[in-house]
Structures are given as C-alpha cells and as structure tokens.
Amino acid sequence: MLTGALNTYVVPPRSRELANYVRSRGDCVFDVNFCSPITVACAGEVAMLKRFVSILVLSCAAAVPLGAADSGYFGTWKLNAARSDFGPVTVAFARAGDEWTQTQDGKSYTFKMDGKAYPTTLPGATEVWKQADPSTWEVTTTANGKILAVDSYKLSADGKTLTDTTKVTDPTQPGGGSAVFHRTGGGPGLAGGWTGTFKQDPFTLVIERYETDGVIYRVSGAFDVKGRFDGKPYPMTGPFTAPGSTAAFTKTGPHSFESKQLEPGQPPMIVTVSVSADGQSLTSVGRAGAMKHLWVFGREP
Secondary structure: OOOOOEEEEEEOOOOHHHHHHHHOOOOEEEEOOOOOOEEEEEEOOOOOOOOOOOOOOOOOOOOOOOHHHHHOOOEEEEEOHHHOEOOEEEEEEEEEOOEEEEEEOOEEEEEEOOOOEEEOOOOOEEEEEEEEEOOEEEEEEEEOOEEEEEEEEEEOOOOOEEEEEEEEOOOOOOOOEEEEEEEEEOOOOOOEEEEEEEEEOOOEEEEEEOOOOEEEEEEOOOEEEEEEOOOOEEEEEOOOOOOOOEEEEEEEEOOEEEEEEEOOOOOOEEEEEEEOOOOOEEEEEEEEOOEEEEEEEEEOO
8 A cells, every 4th residue: 555645647558658667666556447548656755746747649549558567577578597597307217128217397207219109298298219329319299290399318428417408399489498417326328317407498478467357377389377366276278288287366466476376186386476676577486395496587678
C-alpha cells in the first residue's frame, strides 16, 4: 500500500519514454485499461506536488498495451548464460550385455548402440545411439518426426573426463550447450557414474499478460502455460513437458511471482520469478528437492 504524498501521471499506452521511467520506479502502482490512458501513482518526492501529463493517442486500435510497465516481468527475455547457474549435474551409465541404461535426475531409460530409436524420459521422444570410435558416442534425439538435438560425448585419454556437446536443430529452442563431467566411479569407457556442470546456450523466454490477472509463460520450442494468479493448476503443453504436467501461479510482490510445476511421478518444481529495479534483468530460481537452477535473463527490445 502506498503511503505519504502521491505524484500522479496519466499517460497513454504508447508513451514508451514515460513508461520506461515508471517501470524503473519501485514505488509505483498502475491502473491499466487497454483502450484508455494508464494511470500511474508514485509515492514520495514532494508532498504537495501533483502533475498530470496527457498525450493524445491517434488510434486506440493501434495502441500497444504496456504490460511490462505494471509488473516489470512482462516482456521478452534472453538467457544470460554467464550469469546463470544450473548447479551440479549427475548422470550414470550402466551396461548389461549389449543393453545400456542411462539415469539422470531420478529418471532412467534403456537403449542399445545399434543405431535404432529407443524411447527416452522426454515425452514422445526417441534417441539413436552410435559409437563413432572407442572414445566418442553420438546421440540423435527426435520427437514427433523432427530431430531436436544431436549430442556428442567425448571421453578424455585418461578416461576420467566426459564432455557432452549438444547442438539443437532449431536455434530458437532451449537445450543447446555443453557439459563437462568427471568420473565418480565405474568404468571403463562410458560406463560408470559422472558428475559435472552444464552451460546452456542462450534461449528466449516470453512472459505475457493473460486476461485481467494472469500470465502466459512461454519458452519457444519447449513449453507453454497460461493461467491466473490464483494458485490453481493449469496444464503445461509443449515437446518438453510430460502428459499431465501442470503449473500454478501466485503473486509474491508487485514485481515477482511463484510457479509450482508438477510432473507426474516427480517432486514438485518451485520456480520464483523476479525482476530487477531497473526492469532490465529477470531472475528465475527453480528448486526441486536438493536440485537448484538459476536462470538470469536480460530484457529484449
């Protein structure tokens, strides 16, 4: 709740300059009507000062709602890989005859190095494994008849380090990057336990207004969910989501919210989203059990 003196500004939705100013203010509230001016009230400054600024709008139909102005997190964001931290990654490969089992994040699937497609833990996806040479393995991931990514695993000469380089076929979708693992046990070759870190290539996150009190949260090529800030579960869709997955949204402040994401058979993922005071940086922290991921994004024009 605002206290003290108020400075009130009335501006139309297309006034980008003033919107950028009020977006940077941490003491402002906004009343948005898509076909009328935005009313902005800011606390502090001079107790007796009240200013009203009116700028004509030629066409309501051409007006662009400034959703980013009333919350800060609405907009298009690009991952800043250097500032992000995905924590330790643990993976294990076990071999029984010509059959292999990969286990990561508590999920397992089996495959053979025979160039055939085998289902993975990713809904609707398959993987084709091939051993290129004694220290190199190539994996092609396909979903719905489309190749999503190609991985190349390379084992160091001493057998202690495993490097995984992932290249996605669609640069707009997430998943590309690299991971460097160190052996924790087992062997020889690919078999054994590995722990390391993952560096993700930049991708785009879009957060839009949904109805009067809701959000659309979209990662292109990965998943999409829209729901109200009422704590109720809403369905998640997209190639990176398991059937039955849901997300619930709750506001935690004027420039932040929380999402509880549920995937059948897995612990809940709690994601907190907040925007910086200047509105140019967005931080998303995801926690599921002992796992913690940190994504830092920069605002796109």
